[in-house]
Every structure is written in structure tokens, then in C-alpha cells.
Amino acid sequence: xxxxxxxxxxxxxxxxxxxxxxxxxxxxxxxxxxxxxxxxxxxxxxxxxxxxxxxxxxxxxxxxxxxxxxxxxxxxxxxxxxxxxxxxxxxxxxxxxxxxxxxxxxxxxxxxxxxxxxxxxxxxxxxxxxxxxxxxxxxxxxxxxxxxxxxxxxxxxxxxxxxxxxxxxxxxxxxxxxxxxxxxxxxxxxxxxxxxxxxxxxxxxxxxxxxxxxxxxxxxxxxxxxxxxxxxxxxxxxxxxxxxxxxxxxxxxxxxxxxxxxxxxxxxxxxxxxxxxxxxxxxxxxxxxxxxxxxxxxxxxxxxxxxxxxxxxxxxxxxxxxxxxxxxxxxxxxxxxxxxxxxxxxxxxxxxxxxxxxxxxxxxxxxxxxxxxxxxxxxxxxxxxxxxxxxxxxxxxxxxxxxxxxxxxxxxxxxxxxxxxxxxxxxxxxxxxxxxxxxxxxxxx
Amino acid sequence: xxxxxxxxxxxxxxxxxxxxxxxxxxxxxxxxxxxxxxxxxxxxxxxxxxxxxxxxxxxxxxxxxxxxxxxxxxxxxxxxxxxxxxxxxxxxxxxxxxxxxxxxxxxxxxxxxxxxxxxxxxxxxxxxxxxxxxxxxxxxxxxxxxxxxxxxxxxxxxxxxxxxxxxxxxxxxxxxxxxxxxxxxxxxxxxxxxxxxxxxxxxxxxxxxxxxxxxxxxxxxxxxxxxxxxxxxxxxxxxxxxxxxxxxxxxxxxxxxxxxxxxxxxxxxxxxxxxxxxxxxxxxxxxxxxxxxxxxxxxxxxxxxxxxxxxxxxxxxxxxxxxxxxxxxxxxxxxxxxxxxxxxxxxxxxxxxxxxxxxxxxxxxxxxxxxxxxxxxxxxxxxxxxxxxxxxxxxxxxxxxxxxxxxxxxxxxxxxxxxxxxxxxxxxxxxxxxxxxxxxxxxxxxxxxxxxxxxxxxxxxxxxxxxxxxxxxxxxxxxxxxxx
Numbered sequence: 001x002x003x004x005x006x007x008x009x010x011x012x013x014x015x016x017x018x019x020x021x022x023x024x025x026x027x028x029x030x031x032x033x034x035x036x037x038x039x040x041x042x043x044x045x046x047x048x049x050x051x052x053x054x055x056x057x058x059x060x061x062x063x064x065x066x067x068x069x070x071x072x073x074x075x076x077x078x079x080x081x082x083x084x085x086x087x088x089x090x091x092x093x094x095x096x097x098x099x100x101x102x103x104x105x106x107x108x109x110x111x112x113x114x115x116x117x118x119x120x121x122x123x124x125x126x127x128x129x130x131x132x133x134x135x136x137x138x139x140x141x142x143x144x145x146x147x148x149x150x151x152x153x154x155x156x157x158x159x160x161x162x163x164x165x166x167x168x169x170x171x172x173x174x175x176x177x178x179x180x181x182x183x184x185x186x187x188x189x190x191x192x193x194x195x196x197x198x199x200x201x202x203x204x205x206x207x208x209x210x211x212x213x214x215x216x217x218x219x220x221x222x223x224x225x226x227x228x229x230x231x232x233x234x235x236x237x238x239x240x241x242x243x244x245x246x247x248x249x250x251x252x253x254x255x256x257x258x259x260x261x262x263x264x265x266x267x268x269x270x271x272x273x274x275x276x277x278x279x280x281x282x283x284x285x286x287x288x289x290x291x292x293x294x295x296x297x298x299x300x301x302x303x304x305x306x307x308x309x310x311x312x313x314x315x316x317x318x319x320x321x322x323x324x325x326x327x328x329x330x331x332x333x334x335x336x337x338x339x340x341x342x343x344x345x346x347x348x349x350x351x352x353x354x355x356x357x358x359x360x361x362x363x364x365x366x367x368x369x370x371x372x373x374x375x376x377x378x379x380x381x382x383x384x385x386x387x388x389x390x391x392x393x394x395x396x397x398x399x400x401x402x403x404x405x406x407x408x409x410x411x412x413x414x415x416x417x418x419x420x421x422x423x424x425x426x427x428x429x430x431x432x433x434x435x436x437x438x439x440x441x442x443x444x445x
Numbered sequence: 446x447x448x449x450x451x452x453x454x455x456x457x458x459x460x461x462x463x464x465x466x467x468x469x470x471x472x473x474x475x476x477x478x479x480x481x482x483x484x485x486x487x488x489x490x491x492x493x494x495x496x497x498x499x500x501x502x503x504x505x506x507x508x509x510x511x512x513x514x515x516x517x518x519x520x521x522x523x524x525x526x527x528x529x530x531x532x533x534x535x536x537x538x539x540x541x542x543x544x545x546x547x548x549x550x551x552x553x554x555x556x557x558x559x560x561x562x563x564x565x566x567x568x569x570x571x572x573x574x575x576x577x578x579x580x581x582x583x584x585x586x587x588x589x590x591x592x593x594x595x596x597x598x599x600x601x602x603x604x605x606x607x608x609x610x611x612x613x614x615x616x617x618x619x620x621x622x623x624x625x626x627x628x629x630x631x632x633x634x635x636x637x638x639x640x641x642x643x644x645x646x647x648x649x650x651x652x653x654x655x656x657x658x659x660x661x662x663x664x665x666x667x668x669x670x671x672x673x674x675x676x677x678x679x680x681x682x683x684x685x686x687x688x689x690x691x692x693x694x695x696x697x698x699x700x701x702x703x704x705x706x707x708x709x710x711x712x713x714x715x716x717x718x719x720x721x722x723x724x725x726x727x728x729x730x731x732x733x734x735x736x737x738x739x740x741x742x743x744x745x746x747x748x749x750x751x752x753x754x755x756x757x758x759x760x761x762x763x764x765x766x767x768x769x770x771x772x773x774x775x776x777x778x779x780x781x782x783x784x785x786x787x788x789x790x791x792x793x794x795x796x797x798x799x800x801x802x803x804x805x806x807x808x809x810x811x812x813x814x815x816x817x818x819x820x821x822x823x824x825x826x827x828x829x830x831x832x833x834x835x836x837x838x839x840x841x842x843x844x845x846x847x848x849x850x851x852x853x854x855x856x857x858x859x860x861x862x863x864x865x866x867x868x869x870x871x872x873x874x875x876x877x878x879x880x881x882x883x884x885x886x887x888x889x890x891x892x893x894x895x896x897x898x899x900x901x902x903x904x905x906x907x908x909x910x911x912x913x914x915x916x917x918x919x920x921x922x923x924x925x926x927x928x929x
Contacts, residue, residue, distance in 0.1 A: 060540025106510030272769025
């Protein structure tokens with residue numbers, strides 16, 4: 001038997017006897033003969049660990065590890081060394097959803113800490129135990145606003161929201177019969193006048209904007225809260241939690257719901273997953289939040305303890321009446337970002353932003369100084385910015401790739417009329433030398 | 446060991462930190478240059494702790510948890526099998542973990558090959574034509590599968606098919622996923638054998654039915670023997686069959702959902718394919734479809750041309766359901782598992798899981814009430830104690846098991862019985878472990894009779910004892926600030 005199977009021949013004999021059947025095949029006797037699998041799987045035979053390692057080393061060699069100057073929803077931030085070993089502890093890694101709280105206080109406690117930290121950053125009053133990723137968290141925020149509005153069925157989404165998020169929101173809306181209308185963008189920002197005119201239709205349940213937006217711009221949302229709430233709609237802000245160490249929080253902007261991707265909190269790029277979505281809100285919306293929520297209570301001896309709470313909202317109780325079908329969360333990733341935020345703390349997350357800001361603005365100045373780049377928008381930004389270039393973008397990208405660099409994202413692939421634009425990102429991981437090398441390679445094009 | 450009860454906020458001390466960063470060589474570019482109206486006024490009150498503070502805190506916190514590596518975890522419908530270490534080692538290789546999701550296809554050929562090959566392997570194991578690995582979890586897979594079902598009918602212009610049939614024994618996610626997807630639920634009842642009643646199904650079939658969601662074996666661990674007849678009926682009525690892959694484990698090596706007539710299915714890689722549950726995620730819920738439905742799969746898809754792999758966005762696709770390509774770090778683990786076992790060992794998974802479940806069932810039926818007779822598959826359900834006079838409930842039994850060092854089974858599910866105890870041992874547990882569990886289950890049954898109060902007040906030896914869940918819901922305290 002393979003090493004994961006502890007059964008000896010004698011064990012199997014003994015077990016069959018207890019069950020009163022002659023063979024293991026007899027345990028499948030009721031399956032109609034026409035569907036019984038009569039062949040072997042068309043798959044390779046078992047590989048030893050030595051062969052497994054070689055196989056994946058070969059596959060790994062077919063990937064190209066790059067120096068990353070791109071973001072667009074996945075950010076190459078520093079990951080402190082202690083997180084990996086801590087989240088690999090089997091007590092965390094191999095547990096399931098904390099259904100038996102007496103022996104799952106570890107999971108429940110870190111979820112509580114995670115919820116506390118997400119609320120600190122967003123300024124919100126409650127949040128759930130996490131979502132799959134930023135785009136699906138935003139789609140669930142859309143469900144929340146529609147569920148809260150009862151009869152209204154339109155949600156406005158700014159065109160400055162990351163197109164990857166917009167696509168997912170539209171898919172979710174399509175099948176649930178929710179009407180999505182886009183708010184036009186103007187100079188890289190949400191067109192407030194367009195929003196106000198669309199709000200006047202009377203059918204708008206909520207408005208979704210993002211900060212920083214897809215182009216990295218820190219939009220000024222002054223007056224949005226009043227306009228949206230005057231139309232009896234809810235204000236949803238998609239945001240980058242790392243940036244919230246320095247930027248005005250969704251709560252300060254007057255938003256009712258904050259959502260986004262927590263990957264920027266030091267998580268590896270991992271080719272797009274596993275990441276973590278977050279979804280936080282004002283307290284009056286807590287019963288509309290999907291998924292697990294941990295809360296504090298006491299045990300029979302009066303000891304403080306944590307438990308999954310407000311479960312009457314969830315699918316396993318409400319079944320088809322639940323507002324969401326979400327079941328588990330991205331729990332281990334919630335632990336990841338909780339440990340990250342504990343290590344970085346109050347000052348560290350600010351330092352990350354300061355370094356990223358400096359690097360990004362230095363690169364921006366250097367690019368403009370080449371004379372081959374222009375600002376796509378003259379707007380404040382943090383670590384990510386869009387530029388227009390007179391250079392051939394394909395040639396430029398290829399050249400950088402040959403030197404092991406992932407340059408800016410080609411915006412033309414995702415946005416109409418932006419074929420000459422690149423979206424660069426600089427995090428604290430990029431040194432001045434790396435930025436200088438990038439610029440000198442660009443100058444050679 | 447002394448009970449550790451601190452929150453990270455409670456060990457925080459101003460001025461400590463647990464990181465190092467390079468000196469800012471470009472400090473003349475200062476964040477203060479951002480207009481102050483765009484900046485936050487007060488610093489977020491994140492904890493301040495040294496590296497060892499943080500390491501020791503989370504180590505102590507972990508000690509309050511029970512995982513598969515702590516002990517037997519017979520949680521029904523969750524397939525808590527051993528999570529091999531080699532899977533983690535491979536997933537953490539920098540050659541995979543450091544890739545940006547928007548890198549060009551030619552720089553990520555290795556990851557695309559993992560995606561493609563795993564999708565092909567799942568097709569072979571399940572008998573369906575093609576897979577997407579983009580869904581993040583089982584429930585997400587269900588939602589995507591139902592979107593495919595709807596997309597199929599919409600593309601044919603058959604817009605009145607807005608109902609989906611769900612058995613009363615289904616996982617709670619099934620009706621919830623259907624509702625989120627804009628489908629109306631029609632419930633079909635189980636018969637006395639615990640399976641779908643074909644007679645009850647027939648009158649439900651008309652031209653408003655989009656399809657049926659089934660689990661086979663069902664949540665009672667019983668194989669739906671009339672599946673071929675059910676498949677014919679649904680197909681004749683113009684509907685599609687959706688397979689909830691939560692219970693796929695016992696079928697490995699024995700039969701394939703595609704061969705039973707299912708058109709769409711999801712697989713929980715964190716169940717059947719050994720990836721860790723992580724305390725409730727990240728999971729992965731790949732969705733497979735029959736040939737006729739391939740074009741409706743979500744974007745992007747991974748395709749192969751000669752020796753090259755590339756991403757493709759199709760026009761008939763239902764759209765995007767994830768920011769990028771799903772939980773790569775999870776599905777690379779599942780692929781490692783499949784390659785490790787190979788076809789020669791994968792075929793033993795279903796039989797051994799089934800053997801283990803039946804062994805426990807037959808060993809305990811003199812003590813616990815077995816409502817459905819017969820051979821089960823990977824799991825089975827007791828309806829509480831055989832002796833109903835003790836006043837000891839399923840919850841009490843579950844809590845008492847914790848004192849004896851076992852995780853509790855799934856309780857109060859399925860909803861068909863009032864005292865459900867759903868037990869799933871998986872194939873990675875030894876006869877010795879099963880015997881130890883059986884002995885404890887017997888002991889608890891005897892205790893229930895002789896000393897019911899002891900069982901009713903359990904547990905006693907766990908880090909905390911029974912919790913006041915009513916207070917938690919009545920007066921929600923959801924963040925640290927609520928405690929102050």
C-alpha cells in the first residue's frame with residue numbers, strides 16, 4: 001500500500017469480517033454495472049518524492065522570475081520571514097472551519113484579530129472572516145447594497161475601478177438580475193456629475209468606486225457620501241488595505257461598505273492566488289454581511305472565548321434565503337495578513353507606503369525626464385501611476401523582459417483608447433538601483 | 446501547559462516593531478506632498494510588537510487548535526484526510542510563488558502547464574470533457590456550475606428554465622448557490638432508503654426546469670442507484686445534471702460522475718485531493734463540464750497549442766468569476782498529490798475510504814441509531830443514541846468526544862433527522878485509530894446511560910468549555926475595540 005494508506009492485508013481482512021462482506025469490491029455492489037469503471041485511469045504511475053521534486057523543478061524552470069514593476073491588483077510587497085513558518089503550523093493549516101469552538105480557539109482568535117485590524121484600517125465597525133479575493137468581495141458588496149435597498153435594483157460602478165473587478169461584478173449581477181450602470185471616467189477620475197445624474201433615476205441601490213483607483217490615482221471623493229446618501233443609496237469603496245495606513249479611510253470618506261483585496265498586505269504574488277478578499281461595513285449592515293463572523297463571548301467558567309456568531313445570516317441555516325452562498329473563507333490567508341499587520345504594526349505599514357511612494361515618484365520623474373513619456377493624468381498617486389509613451393510598447397516590454405523585468409502593464413489590453421499607456425508600480429522592494437536600471441534600459445529603446 | 450488568553454493588541458507596546466526595511470534613498474519624494482484632504486487623520490491602531498512577541502503569540506494561539514495532525518477528525522462531508530507535506534513544499538517553490546498573474550504567457554509556461562495538466566487529470570478522474578480551475582472554493586464552484594447551466598439555456602434562447610431541483614438532503618450551499626444565481630429551488634424528497642424518489646421527481650419535470658443538483662453518494666453516504674434513470678428523466682425534460690463533488694472521494698477508482706450522466710460538476714480539491722483546509726480556506730473548486738458546455742466555462746481559460754500554453758477569452762463564456770486564475774497555490778498541491786499517488790494508488794482511495802466508513806458503522810450500530818440500513822460509501826449518519834431515554838443529545842456526544850481527544854463528527858446535518866451524527870473517516874486513517882474512536886464512542890454511549898450529567902456538561906479538558914453563543918449573537922462584539 002502507498003505511504004498515505006495504513007491498511008495491512010490483515011487489517012483489511014479483519015474489517016471485511018466486521019462488515020460481513022467478502023471483498024472490498026462487494027462494498028460497491030449496488031453501483032449499476034454500466035457505470036462501474038472497468039479501466040485504469042489514463043494517468044501516469046506513482047512518482048517518488050525524488051521524481052516529484054525533479055518534475056516540478058523542470059516545470060519551475062519554464063517560468064521566468066521577474067523584477068516586478070507592475071501592480072494592477074497584485075502587488076510585490078515585502079513578506080517578513082516569520083509568516084511562512086507560522087502559518088505552516090499544522091494546528092492552523094490542517095484544521096477545518098471552527099465548528100467546535102472549544103478546540104478551535106486558535107482559528108477563532110486570529111479571525112477576531114483579523115477583523116479588528118481590517119476595521120482599524122478601513123475605519124469600519126464590522127467585517128467578516130474574509131472572502132475569496134478582491135473582485136468577488138466587491139461582487140458580494142453589490143449583493144449587500146441590493147439586499148439592503150429592498151426594491152431598488154441598480155448599482156453604479158465607476159469606470160475607474162479595476163476592469164478585472166468590474167468584469168466579476170458584471171458576471172455576478174447578470175445571473176442575479178441586478179442592473180449595472182457604469183459611471184463615466186473623466187481625466188482618470190470618476191465623473192461626479194455623471195454619477196449624480198444617474199443617481200437621480202431613483203433605482204440606484206448603491207455606488208461602487210475605488211481608492212486608489214485602477215490608474216493608481218487617489219481620487220478626491222469629497223461630497224460623494226452626501227450625494228449618494230441623499231439618493232438613499234449605499235456608498236461602497238473598493239480599496240487597497242496597505243495604502244490605508246496613510247490614505248483617508250473609506251469610513252472617513254463616508255462610505256458604508258469597504259471591500260478589496262488583502263494581497264497587498266505582504267502576500268506572495270502566487271500567480272494570482274491564494275489571495276484574500278475583505279468586506280467591512282458600518283454596524284447597521286452587519287446582518288447583511290455574508291460568510292463567517294467571529295465574536296467574543298465567555299465559556300461556562302467565565303473565560304473569554306471566541307465563537308462564530310450571527311450565523312442566522314448564513315447558507316447552512318437560511319439555505320436559499322441566504323444573501324450569499326459563501327461557505328468557508330480564506331482563513332489561512334486571514335492569518336497571513338494578521339501576522340503581517342502584527343509585525344509591521346502602526347509604523348511599519350506607513351513605512352512601506354513611504355518607500356513605495358518615494359520609489360514610484362522617482363521613477364515617474366525619471367521617465368518624464370527621458371522626454372519619451374508624459375503623464376496620462378495629472379493627479380496625485382501613491383505607488384502606481386499611468387504614463388503615455390511615444391515608444392513602441394511591444395518593443396519596450398520585450399526588451400525589459402529580456403532583462404528579467406516586468407515593466408508596466410499595457411493599459412490598451414484592458415481599456416479602450418489607451419494603447420500608448422503603461423501602468424507602472426513601485427513597491428518598497430524596488431531599490432533605487434533597480435529603478436535606475438529600468439530607466440536606462442528604457443532609454444536604449 | 447498554562448492557558449494563553451492574550452490578544453495581540455494586549456501585548457502591544459508603543460515603540461516596538463517586528464520588521465526591517467531598507468533606508469529610504471529617495472526621501473525627498475515625501476508622502477506629505479499628497480494633498481492632506483486625501484490622507485488619513487489618525488494612524489490606524491495596529492499592534493506594536495517585536496518579532497519574538499509575534500512568533501510566540503501565534504505559536505501559543507495555534508496550541509488552542511485541533512488539526513488533522515493533532516488527531517482523528519471524522520467530520521462528515523469534509524473529507525479530513527492527511528495533507529501531505531510534499532504538496533506544501535512544491536507550492537512554496539519560488540519558481541511558482543513569485544510569479545505575477547499578469548506576466549506574459551511565455552514567462553509562465555510552467556504554471557500554465559500545471560493548470561492544464563491538472564485540469565486534464567480531473568477530466569480523466571471524473572469523466573467530464575474540460576475543467577476550469579478558477580473557482581476559489583466548493584461553494585464558488587457550485588455558483589459557477591449553475592451559471593454554466595443558466596448560460597446553456599440562455600444561449601439556446603430557452604429563457605423560461607429558471608428552476609432547479611435540489612434534494613432535501615442537499616448541502617445548504619446548494620439552494621443558496623442556486624438562489625444567488627437567480628434560480629428558484631424546487632425540493633425533491635428522499636425516500637425511506639435515503640435516496641431520491643424517482644416517483645416524486647417525475648411530476649416536477651417540465652419546461653421550466655433548468656436542471657438538478659445532486660450529490661452521489663448523497664449526504665447520507667448512500668449511492669443513488671437510480672441515477673441512470675434520473676439522468677434520463679432530466680435530460681428528456683431538457684434539463685442538465687449538476688454533481689456536487691463534495692462526496693467524490695469514495696468514487697475514486699470505482700466510477701465517474703461523467704459516466705453517470707452528469708453534465709456539470711465541481712470538485713473540492715481540499716477534500717478529495719488532500720489540500721489543507723487551512724481553518725476554512727483557501728480551498729479550490731474546479732468545475733468540469735461535458736463537451737457541449739465547454740464554451741460556457743469562465744474566462745480566462747488555459748489552452749494548448751503544440752507545446753505552448755496560453756490564456757484565452759471566449760465570447761460564449763459566462764464571463765469572469767475571479768480576479769485572476771483562482772487559487773494557484775492550492776491546485777498545485779492537488780496536482781502534486783495526483784502525481785504522487787499515480788493511477789496505481791488513486792484507485793485505492795475510494796475503496797479504502799469506504800471500507801473505513803463501513804467498519805465504524807458496523808462497529809457502533811449497537812450503540813447508535815442507524816436510520817438507513819445497508820452499505821454506505823465514504824460516510825454515514827447516525828440519528829443520535831440508540832437508547833433515546835438518556836436525554837443526551839448529539840451536541841453532548843460531540844462535546845464529550847473532545848475530552849477523549851477526537852474532533853467531533855459533523856452534527857445536525859443532514860436535516861432529515863433531528864439528531865444527525867455524520868461520520869467520515871477517510872482512507873488515511875488506520876484500523877488502530879478507528880478502533881480507538883469506536884471504543885470512545887462506546888464509552889460515551891455507556892456514560893450517557895449511567896452518568897448522563899457528565900456527558901451533558903462536557904467538555905472539561907479543552908482550552909475553553911462550552912460557550913455562551915446566545916450572548917455572542919445578542920450583543921455582538923466583533924472587534925477588539927468592542928471589548929474596551
